[in-house]
Amino acid sequence: MMSRDVILDIRNLSVIYDTIKGELRAVEDVDLKIGKREIVSIVGESGSGKSTLGYAILRILPPNGRIVKGEILFNGIDLTKLDEEKLREIRGKRISMVFQDPMTSLDPLMKVGDQLVETVLEHEEIEKEIAWDRAAKVLESLGIDPERLHDYPHQLSGGMRQRIVIALSIILNPELVIADEPTTGLDVIVQYQILELIRKLRDDKGISFIFITHDLGLAYDISDRIAVMYAGQIVEIAKKDKLFEKPLHPYTQGLFKSIPEVSPTKKELKSIPGFPPDLINPPSGCYFHPRCPIANEECKRNRPDLIEVEEDHFVRCFSPGKEAF
Amino acid sequence: MGSIRRYIVVRLLTAIPMLFILLTTIFIVLRLLPGDPISAMYGGKIPEEYAERLRHQLGLDQPIHIQYINYLWQLFRGDFGTSTYTKRPIAREILERFPATLELTIYGLIIALLIGIIFGSISAHKRGSKIDRVIRTYSIVAYSLFIPWFGAMLQYFFGVYLHVLPVGNRLDATISPPPTVTGLYTIDSLLAGDFYAFSSAIRHIILPSFVLGIVLSGIFVRITRENMIVVLKKDFINFARARGIRENRILWSHALKNSMIPIITIFGLQFALQLAGAILTETTFSWPGLGTYLKLRIEYRDYPAVQGVIVVYALLVILVSLIVDIIYAMIDPRIRY
Amino acid sequence: MFAMSLSSYLRENLIDLIKRIRRPKTEEEWFIAIGGSLILFIILMTIFASFISPYDPTIPSGGSYQPPSWEHPMGTDKYGRDMLSRIIWGGRIPLAIGLVATIFSFAVGVPLGLISGYIGGALDRILSLVMDSIYSFPGLILAIALAALLGPSIMNVTLAIAVIYVPTFFRVVRGQVLSIKEELYVTAAIAIGANKWTVMGKYVFPNTIPNIVIVFSLSIADAILTEAGLSFLGLGPVIPPTPDWAYDLQKWYGVAVSQGYWWLAFWPGFFIMLAVLGFSMFGEGLNEKLNPLLREK
Numbered sequence: 001m002m003s004r005d006v007i008l009d010i011r012n013l014s015v016i017y018d019t020i021k022g023e024l025r026a027v028e029d030v031d032l033k034i035g036k037r038e039i040v041s042i043v044g045e046s047g048s049g050k051s052t053l054g055y056a057i058l059r060i061l062p063p064n065g066r067i068v069k070g071e072i073l074f075n076g077i078d079l080t081k082l083d084e085e086k087l088r089e090i091r092g093k094r095i096s097m098v099f100q101d102p103m104t105s106l107d108p109l110m111k112v113g114d115q116l117v118e119t120v121l122e123h124e125e126i127e128k129e130i131a132w133d134r135a136a137k138v139l140e141s142l143g144i145d146p147e148r149l150h151d152y153p154h155q156l157s158g159g160m161r162q163r164i165v166i167a168l169s170i171i172l173n174p175e176l177v178i179a180d181e182p183t184t185g186l187d188v189i190v191q192y193q194i195l196e197l198i199r200k201l202r203d204d205k206g207i208s209f210i211f212i213t214h215d216l217g218l219a220y221d222i223s224d225r226i227a228v229m230y231a232g233q234i235v236e237i238a239k240k241d242k243l244f245e246k247p248l249h250p251y252t253q254g255l256f257k258s259i260p261e262v263s264p265t266k267k268e269l270k271s272i273p274g275f276p277p278d279l280i281n282p283p284s285g286c287y288f289h290p291r292c293p294i295a296n297e298e299c300k301r302n303r304p305d306l307i308e309v310e311e312d313h314f315v316r317c318f319s320p321g322k323e324a325f
Numbered sequence: 326m327g328s329i330r331r332y333i334v335v336r337l338l339t340a341i342p343m344l345f346i347l348l349t350t351i352f353i354v355l356r357l358l359p360g361d362p363i364s365a366m367y368g369g370k371i372p373e374e375y376a377e378r379l380r381h382q383l384g385l386d387q388p389i390h391i392q393y394i395n396y397l398w399q400l401f402r403g404d405f406g407t408s409t410y411t412k413r414p415i416a417r418e419i420l421e422r423f424p425a426t427l428e429l430t431i432y433g434l435i436i437a438l439l440i441g442i443i444f445g446s447i448s449a450h451k452r453g454s455k456i457d458r459v460i461r462t463y464s465i466v467a468y469s470l471f472i473p474w475f476g477a478m479l480q481y482f483f484g485v486y487l488h489v490l491p492v493g494n495r496l497d498a499t500i501s502p503p504p505t506v507t508g509l510y511t512i513d514s515l516l517a518g519d520f521y522a523f524s525s526a527i528r529h530i531i532l533p534s535f536v537l538g539i540v541l542s543g544i545f546v547r548i549t550r551e552n553m554i555v556v557l558k559k560d561f562i563n564f565a566r567a568r569g570i571r572e573n574r575i576l577w578s579h580a581l582k583n584s585m586i587p588i589i590t591i592f593g594l595q596f597a598l599q600l601a602g603a604i605l606t607e608t609t610f611s612w613p614g615l616g617t618y619l620k621l622r623i624e625y626r627d628y629p630a631v632q633g634v635i636v637v638y639a640l641l642v643i644l645v646s647l648i649v650d651i652i653y654a655m656i657d658p659r660i661r662y
Numbered sequence: 663m664f665a666m667s668l669s670s671y672l673r674e675n676l677i678d679l680i681k682r683i684r685r686p687k688t689e690e691e692w693f694i695a696i697g698g699s700l701i702l703f704i705i706l707m708t709i710f711a712s713f714i715s716p717y718d719p720t721i722p723s724g725g726s727y728q729p730p731s732w733e734h735p736m737g738t739d740k741y742g743r744d745m746l747s748r749i750i751w752g753g754r755i756p757l758a759i760g761l762v763a764t765i766f767s768f769a770v771g772v773p774l775g776l777i778s779g780y781i782g783g784a785l786d787r788i789l790s791l792v793m794d795s796i797y798s799f800p801g802l803i804l805a806i807a808l809a810a811l812l813g814p815s816i817m818n819v820t821l822a823i824a825v826i827y828v829p830t831f832f833r834v835v836r837g838q839v840l841s842i843k844e845e846l847y848v849t850a851a852i853a854i855g856a857n858k859w860t861v862m863g864k865y866v867f868p869n870t871i872p873n874i875v876i877v878f879s880l881s882i883a884d885a886i887l888t889e890a891g892l893s894f895l896g897l898g899p900v901i902p903p904t905p906d907w908a909y910d911l912q913k914w915y916g917v918a919v920s921q922g923y924w925w926l927a928f929w930p931g932f933f934i935m936l937a938v939l940g941f942s943m944f945g946e947g948l949n950e951k952l953n954p955l956l957r958e959k
Contacts, residue, residue, distance in 0.1 A: 105560050
């Protein structure tokens with residue numbers, strides 16, 4: 001990793017969900033560094049563990065989820081070892097999260113302004129009017145009419161709601177925002193606006209973003225680096241141009257090949273054969289080997305580590321760079 | 326988007342046809358079903374001419390549609406008929422006893438709601454833990470209790486064995502009721518500054534309201550728990566956590582408020598159950614309310630009185646459902662016409 | 663048709679269920695186990711009453727108002743009748759009425775719910791309106807009205823109670839039908855030409871069975887309470903000296919409290935509670951098991 005200021009350093013993180021059928025390995029051996037003013041995308045299918053990673057960082061996993069291994073260093077402090085009180089101080093104020101569905105992220109019975117004020121007052125001892133002012137200012141900076149503070153969530157459109165959610169996540173000027181599929185379900189124009197917003201926040205306020213998405217195109221659009229996740233592991237991570245130019249992991253290659261093209265010659269829609277693995281009883285060796293066209297005996301037996309194959313380009317594969325798809 | 330005023334008006338209007346349907350149903354049940362009410366009440370052991378006279382007196386020998394019109398007409402005028410037992414207007418007798426039932430029901434409901442909401446919330450929050458198990462067991466046992474039995478046991482224990490609480494009625498025989506303001510002895514005696522009456526009223530209402538409250542709480546605990554669990558799973562709860570909001574605040578300000586809506590609705594639907602519970606509680610504790618009145622008049626074969634009470638109960642059900650809907654609309658800004 | 667799907671469904675799921683209940687792990691399974699045991703206990707006690715009962719419950723066998731002793735573990739009542747025997751025999755009427763009334767409600771409510779939900783339209787609207795009116799009306803009061811009107815006999819009380827629970831079955835089944843109706847496999851079945859009745863019998867009905875069982879159990883619990891309530895208010899079907907839990911409670915609780923003959927009131931009411939508890943726990947446990955509130959991602 002380049003010597004920029006690293007604000008978040010995830011080392012060897014593994015997260016498990018306890019289910020009736022057994023232990024589900026949602027996140028395994030994740031190493032990830034996020035720098036100041038950096039936007040890193042985490043790309044993967046549903047079930048790849050990307051959302052779980054987000055929840056784990058903020059320690060808001062559901063009751064049956066737990067961190068079994070690893071450290072999450074935020075400016076040197078290990079978040080996995082903090083108690084609830086200290087974590088509360090960090091949540092929303094230094095690291096915050098934007099959830100996927102703006103329709104359900106807001107309390108339907110509370111005015112939008114009250115929810116903003118609530119967030120501020122939970123962290124700072126200031127007067128209600130001042131908090132209210134801050135809320136109005138935040139809305140303005142996001143291009144929203146401060147009158148909206150008096151509205152209830154159901155009175156706002158989807159795009160507006162997502163902007164309110166973003167407002168909630170930045171009102172205390174955090175250093176890092178984890179955005180979990182923030183544009184899914186919104187129409188294209190709004191998507192574009194939200195992306196613009198994120199860029200602006202990074203440029204003007206210096207906020208770093210972890211942008212979780214399943215859309216490679218979006219990832220390219222918004223981020224500096226892209227991490228590809230499969231079956232709970234990071235399988236490839238590199239600067240976006242590098243990744244697009246030369247994807248080294250078979251899975252990444254498969255992803256690229258399966259993006260539908262608009263071309264004069266009608267090509268068959270390719271997809272990666274097979275299904276995502278069962279994370280309660282994962283495959284032996286490399287998790288991707290059952291679907292990998294170039295898998296060999298070693299792939300079936302041993303688990304590859306995430307190795308820096310080229311400068312600042314990490315892959316988890318025994319045959320990186322080989323053309324698989 | 327409409328206003329709450331419009332909602333109330335529309336809701337009131339819809340209540341009227343509901344009222345008609347219910348009154349008509351009662352009429353059908355009480356008059357049209359096979360079986361002559363007179364001989365049923367007397368077990369068939371009544372000389373025919375006396376039965377005839379009774380029937381004529383009650384207007385049961387007239388054609389059905391005339392009976393129906395009379396029935397509705399009288400109800401609208403507030404005339405519930407005359408008791409065959411006391412010969413007094415039934416409407417007045419019901420009005421005399423209504424405050425007693427009201428007082429008991431209010432206190433019982435307060436206890437039930439407090440227990441229900443608090444236990445239910447704790448149980449939902451700590452789902453799967455030992456305390457959840459205990460609370461759930463409590464809730465099932467509570468609503469399986471047979472009120473007269475539970476009441477009798479408490480009467481024996483506190484009233485006879487320990488001799489600390491009275492076993493029946495609203496006041497000690499030696500104390501006269503306070504001047505009527507609300508009809509609720511506990512409130513009226515406070516207003517009148519009559520401490521003896523107040524303490525007597527309180528002592529008399531403790532056991533019955535406790536019994537009613539516990540049994541009703543079983544259902545409330547369960548409903549609160551179910552709704553809280555559903556709400557606690559919602560995204561905005563987790564999002565609040567992600568914003569660093571205290572767990573306590575999340576539970577009581579966000580989760581509970583959002584659970585209240587279905588809870589209030591179910592409360593309204595369960596009101597019928599509460600009335601039934603109130604009847605049994607009253608008869609067990611000789612509480613001079615509508616329930617005891619009903620029981621006694623059944624014993625005395627006072628047919629018009631029995632009909633009157635049933636109609637009143639039906640009216641109460643509609644009224645409560647109306648109020649519940651309005652409160653529901655006041656809390657949830659999404660409900661408007 | 664219904665019988666066929668019912669039996670195959672039972673075969674598949676019941677065996678699996680019983681296996682789990684033998685060793686209860688989760689609290690739902692505990693509820694089912696305890697509830698089921700209570701039900702079994704009460705039913706067996708009632709069926710084998712003539713074998714277990716030490717005395718004839720209708721004939722005096724001891725002194726009047728005797729407290730519990732070795733000869734009479736639950737004491738005697740005013741007429742010297744043994745309370746233990748009266749308890750053992752006393753469950754017949756509540757159970758019988760509860761069971762028969764619920765079966766009757768089931769027989770009327772379920773088909774109506776199936777038809778109404780599946781066919782929809784005006785029929786559905788009218789039926790739903792009628793059912794809702796009955797449902798929102800206080801059950802006990804309705805029973806009181808019917809019992810007072812028809813005269814208290816076993817048949818009439820059973821009928822009165824049965825009417826109360828018809829809407830419950832109706833609603834549950836109708837709700838299930840409505841949601842299942844939209845499912846893809848039903849549309850698929852219709853698409854390949856199955857007729858309405860076959861679809862209902864083969865696909866819709868079996869999926870409503872679990873909830874029907876739950877409602878059945880809970881309704882029996884409630885029916886027993888309602889019957890007890892009616893008895894307590896003097897509208898019970900019992901003619902002395904027939905033993906009946908609620909009748910005994912009603913008759914003796916006055917003296918029990920004032921004179922301290924607690925055994926006369928405690929045991930009848932306790933057994934009412936046991937029976938109700940059994941069916942309630944069973945139903946609740948089953949409900950939590952089959953319709954879990956928390957489905958993991």
